[in-house]
Amino acid sequence: MVKMKILPLFLFLFSPFAGAGVVGHDIRLRLEPEQNLLEAEDSITMPEAKTGLIFSLHKGLSPVVLTKGASLTLLPPEKPGDVYAVNYSSSWDVFEKYSLSLPKGTKTFKLKYGGRIAHPPAAQEEDYARGFSETPGLISPEGCYLSGSTFWYPEFDGELSSFKLETDLPEGYESVAGGDRTGRVVKDGRTRSVWKAAVPQDEITLACGKYKEYADHGEKPELQVFLREADEALAQKYLTAARQYVEMYAGLIGPYPYGKFALVENFWETGYGVASFTLLGPKIIRFPFILNSSYPHEILHNWWGNGVFVDYEKGNWCEGLTAYLADYLISEGRGKGAEYRMAALQKYADYVRAGKDFPLRGFQSRRSPASEAVGYGKSLMFYHMLRTSLGDVKFKAGLRDFYRENKFRSASFDDLKRSFEKQTGKGRLDKFFHQWVDLPGAPELALRNVKITREAEGFGLEFEIVQLQDGPAYQLEVPVYIQLENISRPRKSLLIVTQKEESFKYSSMVKPARIAVDPEFDLFRKLDPLETPPTLSRLLGAAGPLLVLPAAASSGTYSAYETFAAAWPADKGNAPELRKDSELSALPKNRQIWIFGNENRFYPELAGGLARLGARLGPEKAVVDNQDFPFAAATMVFAGFNPGDPAYSAGLILTDRPEKLRQLAAKLPHYGKYGYLVFDAGMAAVKTGGWNPDNSASGQCTKAENGCLNPRAPLTATLGPYAVPPVYPAREPLAAPVSVFSADRMKSHAVYLASELEGRGSGETGLEKAYRHIGKMFLEYGLKPFFDGSASPEDGFAGTRFAQEWEENGHALRNLAGVIEGSGRKDEYVVVSAHYDHLPSEKGKVYPGANDNASGIALLFELAGYYSKRRPSRTIVFAAFDGEERGRLGSRHFIKNLGGGRAAKINADINLDSVGRLDGGKMLFLNSGSSDKWTHILRGAGFVTGLDYEASRQNLDSSDQASFIEAGIPAVQLLSGINADYHKFSDTAEKLDYAGMVKEAEFLKEIIDYLAGDSDLITRPPGSPSSLISHPSSLNKRTVSTGLIPSFEWQGKGVKADSVAPGSPLSATEFRAGDVVTRINGIPTDDLRSYSRELGKHVPGDKIKITYLSDGLEKTAELELTAK
Template sequence: MKPLLFFLITCLTAGDLYSGIVNHDLKVRIDPVNSGLAVEDSITLPEHKDKAVFSLHRGLAPSVLTDGTELTEISKESGGDNISAEYSVTLPKGVRTFKITYGGRINHPPADIAENYARGFSETPGLITSDGCYLAGATFWYPKFGRMLATFKLKTDLPEGYDSVAGGDRTWHTVKDGRAITVWNASSPQDEITLTCGKYTEYKASDKNPDSYVFLREPDDALAQKYLAATRRYIEMYSGLIGRYPYEKFALVENFWETGYGLPSFTLLGPKVVRFPFILNSSYPHEILHNWWGNGVFVDYEKGNWCEGLTAYLADYLTAEGQGKGKGYRMTALQKYSDYVRGGKDFPLREFRSRQSSASEAIGYGKALMFYHMLRTSLGDEKFKAGLRDFYRNNKFKYASFDDLKRSFEKQTGRTRLDNFFTQWVERPGAPELALKNVRVTNDLGEPAIEFSIVQLQEGPAYELEVPVSIYLDGISRPRLKRLLVSKKEELFRYSAPVRPVRVDLDPEFDIFRKLSPLETPPTLSRLLGAEKPLIILPAGASSGTSSAYEAFALAWNKDKGNLPEIRKDSEFSALPKDRQIWLLGRENAFYPAFAAHLAGAVFSAGRVMFDNQEFPLAAGTFVFADNNPGDPAYSTGLIITGAPEKLQPLAAKLPHYGKYGYLAFDPEMTAIKTGGWEPGDSPLSVKLEPSRITPVYPDRKPLAAPESLFSAERMKSHIAYLASDLEGRGPGEPGLEQAGRYIYQLFRGYGLKPFFDGKFTQGWSENNQPLRNLAGVVEGSARKGEYVIISAHYDHLPSEKGKIYPGANDNASGTALMLELAEYYAKQRPERSLIFAAFSGEEEGRLGSRYFVKNLSREMLSKMNADVNLDSVGRLEGGRIIFLNSGSSDKWVHILRGAGFVTGTDYEASSQNLDASDQESFIEAGIPAIQILSGINADHHKPTDTADKIDYPGMVKEAEFLKEIIDYLAGDSGRLTPPPAQTIGAPSPQTPSTGIQSPGAGSQTAQKIPSEERKSATGLVPSFEWQGKGVKAESVIPGSPLSRTAFRAGDVIIKINGIPTYDLRTYSRELKKYKPGEKITLTYFSNNQEKELEVELAEK
């Protein structure tokens, strides 16, 4: 966010407020311990001005040093701020420059602001303390002349050990005689001058313009380097999208309390915020972008704040769009508007000034970003980008408004063409409400057609809309996409098609700003959290101790004193109110049975609850559920039940962070163990004309811009093209395998890796009368080069068979290509620990290569291995989640993966089960923590159809970025990974006395090989490796497989095969191996929290 300053200088006209530029030459001496400052300021007014009014912090006692200049304090009218005093200055004729001096104490401690509750931020007009200082426009620490822009030279004088950061370019920096002297120059005008100070450790990158800085309160080189690299990527991206970065530097500054401020040429982030791993790809680009919008083009607040919505669209939304999550982001924005903007809280976008509440945020950020999204979809990407560039070019370092935006975009459309668009979205409050009516299929002249009416339900005149419509034809998964111009309250449309239409959806991807129907999206906690004066109903029949805990929770509900809940007992109601947002507390609540019966996504029984096909004991945790109010789905009802009422107090602080979810489960320590959302019901904007099992498939959307990756899809494509196409298979003993080995060898040498095997890159031996060869190269560490992290991939595949060639593009040319890409990158870096890049052979024959590699490591070398990261079958991500297997091999993996997910924004799932799926198991058997990354299971596995043209190369770039975060952690200054006790990952097995290595086959009684050539039968289930409940959950079902022809669906959970329990993937695999293709088995499974059975005939794997 950009901190905002509102003040009124009543004796100046609007023209005076904005006209001209004031120059300040400031010399500032700061006393942090005593909250003091002393300032001398030489001020030059704009031409033709010999009289002006400025504001200055009360108590600073300014005095003029220029002869002939008069300085007079003037009284302020009521309604202004209480921080500043106002002064009138009159200069001699022909004089524009005068000098004043002033000083005093400034110390306003940060205070909680109600609208910042969910973000945990506090705000202050300004303060100077021993921890540091923050002096902004709202502090009035320098003479502020209305809304006139300022250029400045700022010299700060601080005690040694402190440093300062301000806008502009640093031109002098020295420490002398116990004082730190710094000079900041801003030759480009700014709308205010902000100065911060503290005890910083400074980091700088000056390889490219602009200079990049990081100022941290504690030394942390790794963190600083991440921010410096991110700064470079985002500045380059936005410079290409909008225009050249407007300043000569950008600095990340760690503040001494929690903030998230975007300031001219720097950002001020709090000590917790700056260390949140997800900030790098969420708030940080938002703050950088503010240097174009808000600090490069200034906001004319009197005409509306266009800036926050545009920044949110081109930062937060753009990040989500690049991750394939744009639809969900848009839906959430619409949902917040529908949930929070109620009861007279609506206002036109033109009237938005700053975020004051959830409702104002839903308009100023949410409605605004949808305004820009609709403008973009109407104009097209290229014209939209051209409009942005024109707006920036013509308004740089000037105040601008929505009117200036309109002028720039009308250069792309023609003058006045956007009049109605801007009027209805900027000047008019409210939002359209859509309905789909009168849907029918006709058959005129032998050609099927569909007719339907689009109705606008909102009060007032119709909006002019471009409504996206999806029309589905019988048997075709990809819909026909149309954009229909709608300008009346009800319009009839007709679409002819060569195939019978079976379904029609209005705005299925949430591309129009509109008020959602409550049935269009599933109930979420945000509806309740955004409620105005919600009703909390407590159980009258609870015990005294439990009742006290419920009452304490209810009283701690809201920090916004203007929106406190109404707290009542269930005994006061004969029925739930229909027109309220309601919270129910406790199983003792009289309305608990009715809520439990109405909630479609959960099944409650005596002492237990099941949702998402997983069962929980109610006494063992705390649960939160959201549902529609049974009396009116426009309102919501929430239920909170707990086995430990004394744990409710921290829940009040946690809940605002979980608004997007429909259900929450917390363990006894109040750690969230399950979060999720309900499935949406039948949307009123979707009509199915006949039963259909079509899963909608929408085309991918290219993001407006994306930061350049460190990794290359084209390089990985060239590796896979060679390994999977030119070699005609990479089976044991085949020439193609030998050629693949030579290819890897040449690349290792070319990257500058050092040989791992006693001066050689290769390790050769024979097994089963076949020659085998491993390859390994090393990037030596900078500090702990005697400690190692292994990045491995097998480069073999299946042998040719009866003239059939098995290209093995995904399995495992993809893993080898990804390993090579990482090797090329890290060869140019110097991580603290050494990295071993290993290419193994013989994986398809039972991990022969990795077993041999581990077996021949000395005991000493084994003790130096921190972890193995194994890459196998990583080329078919296709918008899905990255999968990690064997995360139970160390209790640290879950934290490492979570951090990487936060930083990259990429979804993943992890299985802690001990699955013998690839070479990582050889390291786990030796006591070395190891995981495997893969992109999922597909129908081309171990088939001639596993070809290079099916590889998702952009997905492999995402995997490389994710792996970089993992490797950086493992090879950095973090502690060593340690395996958990042996019994948690498999029974202990015999060890070879000379090396401490587990003997071949060790752990086989617990590590289940998947996939296995011993198991020839298949159901078509693609398992969810992340599932921690009982049974095997289906992530998806392979099309054309046995299960795809049944009622079984993704999300269902298999719990038995022919009556034998399948507690996990291991037991499921074991049971399935008992049967051959063509045999029929009975599966018992949970679907929609109900136990069901089906019979399925197994297919050949």
């Protein structure tokens, strides 16, 4: 968030920033952190000469005026209520006011002052979901933080400031301030630095500490990182990310407004964005997801908040716009924009109750979940609707104009309106801004009277859109999607709705099957409680929730429940009510409730409702997402519907460790978006997730004349046979950071390798060409040979130096391997591998092998190019293997002939095989059971990149990683997914998803950075190599298919379906994605090996019976197998 300061109320009443002049400060500041002291001289130049001024300064600094003929008078204290706190706490009584008399004609004068500033950080009341502490200012041995809210320099009515600041600190301490550092010297045990800001600032912020400094002095702006402990790898991550996001926002909005941007590690947990730097806490900066969430948010504040200032009296437009162009934009780029919008609407519905709503123009800063839901959530939806209405081109033009016209000025919603009306015409946005900025509340929509009519040509669909909210109608542009029978992509119409009830008609030659109003949550509106599955935030934001405790619990358990209730994370005016289950004859219908313990008499009632959402609670375990979670040594939380009225929610808390409930009370507010949580004995989250929308109340419909019409599903109606799930078109993000990896480069390599090279089978000319291409690229990237006594150059081809040559079974084979030597632990290795051979030609026809495995080699090249410009601690080996298609001959030979104890020094292998068909799906990492560290490494990469993946712990012999695992070396294979072109002539380069390969490269970079860093070698593979499932010989030789596409992430018994192929045998049954096949013809199928073995007994046309689990229930289906 942009850091905001406390200002006297009269500044807003009489001196708005927009009309302020610029005051020049020339400050010499001496800091003594051990004593909490500062001493300062400030030579101040006013924009015009005045004989009388009033300024504010921190209490106890005892200012003295050094200008001849001038005098100072301490003014009486402010009356209660005369201080307006833009930040959270008006209790910060930290400043006092002085009257300054000056000789006539004086513009420049000098003040001297000094004293202690020591305000320990304190937590905000009510804002329990964030957990940050705040301080108006602090000088301490750990460091210092001085901002506008500190009043550490003389602050004049409504001033903007330019400054020169010379800091003087004990040696070992460094300072960071806004503007550019123009000098630094260490002398006589002191460090003196000079910071200058020639452009106007709305406050001067200074941080100090014992920092290790890192910098990127390349292009402008200069990028800096100040860490409290040396960490080159972490600093480089932040420098790289900063360059990407600064360039992205400069292209979207306009030039970066300052000469530097710095990340500064604070000495307590904060998330501040101030002019030209950000202050993030020591834990926060080490969370892997911060790089692509909070960090770009704070970078963007240099445009919004610290480039264009906020006129707080007229409302804070800044936080919503920053959230929209940072947090939301990143989610949109990952294809999760609709999820983000739904969460924003959900938070508004959950936290903003009667009496807590207010207009956007009334928002100054986040003080509670309710104020956040308005000032961030409603605000970002306001910008989203404005963008949707104008279109991306005009929306971007409006942003650029707003920035250009208001740079280094204070601006309001009115200024925003003026800029965007340059795109629409003056006055065209009056109604839009008035209803969304000046008024509280939100529209509530319902779909009514849906009817299909038969027409002379085709069909008619009649329906009404109703606004249910009290008060006048909103003027809305409502997206309506109509899906026709057997067509997955719905037709979109944008309907103008200006009345409380309006009728519409849609005509089509094909019969409509489904209508949905705003299914992707593009409108700011109040969600119906049944429109989305229940979440914990509904319960956390509830007004006066009822907590029902089991009277049958032991005294110790009951006491723990009471302790949890006392620690309830609530605003003080919303304390929960506690009742024993024995005191209630039934659960109340009209409120949010919590049930504690399975000994609670209402537990069976709530468990039944959870079963309909997809969780089955038995006597000893819970089954969620078809996974078993024993109650022993676990704590579980579920959000469901109130059994008496699904318009309200009910929560369930189960634990066999009551002493852990106090920890749960602290954790719970951070998990508001989830529907269920499972914690282990140490209170680490082992399973979190949300309910399938199809299992929500809105997904349960009743039959009506024209199909499925449910009055509790206010915005959707299913109108007839409806077997095809809707597929909404992908949307282009407004902007995206430029990756360090290139889709075009990878495409050029894959196209070449998959072209008519006369085949890449053993002995074929194409394999020789591929070999030479790999050697050429290794030379170009400056790799060094890995093999001792590498082969001599042949035909003058220098790439031969990377080769390992041998003969096996009458065939000549050649691996290639080049290295980037490590900078520290260079005798330890990380291997990145891919095979370059493919199937031999058949009857003169060449197998292109684009996905298998030209894609893997292309991705390997891109990673080699990236790391050739960097030197991680460990040596990275890039290996291209021959003979994979003939039983992993190349990788087995590589391992067998390592020599010199090298195998024990390999941290891990990452094998790239068939990585080019991501197509919006999840990356698959096979053999993640080869080290118990893979789970954590992959999770970290997922946090940083925000990309989805699945990890399979099964020991699949699917590619060259198996050779490493057989030798006791941890290894995984990256696989983009299963497709019908595997080992076929149709595996061609134009089908590859090169943008998806860029995402894979971003993900792999995080994995390689960790493995090639200074951490310990990861744990070795457990068990025996004989446990490997022969994937090529077993899984791929069967000739029949059910249509099941397996989930490799599944760890339980059986084969779980990630999806079901359209038109396949399974698609004609009730079997669906997420179900688990447990038996075929009564024979158990505990894993992919046994599943494939059973199918291998059959031929196309055979009929089989499968037994499977669906939402915990055992079902059967009969199907006729088709050819694979």
